[in-house]
Amino acid sequence: MTYIDFHVHIDHYPKPVEIANQYEKNKIYALFVTNLPELFEKHSISFKNYKYVRLAIGYHPELTxxxxxxxxxxxxxxxxxxxxxxxxxxxxxxxxxxKNEQLDNFSFITQEKYNKGKIYSIHSKDAEDEVIEILIQNKVEQAVFHWYSGKVSTLEKIVNNNYMFSVNYGMKKSKKGQRVLSQIPNDLLLFETDGPFVRFNSQLTTPLLIPEIYSLFENEYTNFKETVMKNFKRMLIMRELEDLKHSK
Known part of the structure; x- marks a missing residue:
């Protein structure tokens, strides 16, 4: 594997199977996030035999x-x-x-009976402080903040708890996004497309464009590709060790 895409909505593409097959053919690890448990159940059969596309069970807070x-x-x-x-x-x-229902749902989803040996892809728009508080309270060990856009002070708290960040091309196009990019430590960095919602040069973002997008992040991060892969592998090893610890 040479590239990863740690947050992509494959089922929102016009031809999802075609996109999934591109990830497989090009050996690009993709985290296929879902917006409802019902959708995870629906897609789990179709995508169960993929090696590089991994399906995540989700519940998008905007749908509450x-x-x-x-x-x-x-x-x-x-x-x-x-x-x-x-x-x-x-x-x-x-x-x-x-708000109250969202807080309750997120507390449920991140409770200890579920979070051991799991990696979370987190949505936190205008709720970064609430999210980090619940993650710490529930002792979540591995979480990745998708498209972080909050305060630098909260970002520092996330860093202090060793949670990670997945960054995308859309963040490069705003001053706020660039400011966030400048604050993320190299060892907590992952990449996402958030496709198909983030477009690249007015094009639908596909796996075939990922190498070109990666190259654009070299301005912010030296050896971006190598750094992301190193962090990704370390995260998987930590997940496996955590899973082993809690299985005893």
Whole structure:
């Protein structure tokens, strides 16, 4: 493996199987995040035999007011994957009215009975402090903040707890995103496309464009490709060690 994409919504592409096959053919590790447990269940059969595409069980916080969180289904399915995402809290305009429910759901999803041996892909828009508080409270050991856009002071708290960040091309296009990029330590860095929602030069982001996008991050990070892969491998080793520790 030479590249990774740690947060991509494959089922939102016009031809999801074609995209998944591109990841496989090019040996690019992809974390296929889902927005509901029902969608994880739906896709788990179609994508179970992929080597490089890994399916994560998720519940997107922006859907809280529209789709009730099926806790029983999550509980039944979460044991079949090592990855949980996209999950988190979103308190941006239009989502604040479900704040209490979101906090309760995220606390449930990250509780100790689920988080051991799991890696989380976290949504935290305008709720970074609430997210980090719950992660620490529930003793979550491995979490990756997807497209972090919060305060530098909270970012420092995330760093102090050794949680990671997945960065994407969209972050390079704003001053705030560039400021965040400048604050992320090399050893906590991963890459994501967040495809198909983040486009590259007005194109639909596909696995074939990932090498070119990687090259653009060399301005912010020396040896970006090597650094990301090193961090990714270390994260997987830590997950395996954690899983082993809790299986005894």
């Amino acid at each position: 007011g529209e789709f009730p969180f099926k806790r029983d289904l999550f509980d039944r399915l979460v044991g079949s994957t090592n990855y949980i995402g996209e999950v988190g809290i979103d308190l941006s305009r239009g989502n604040k009215f479900t």
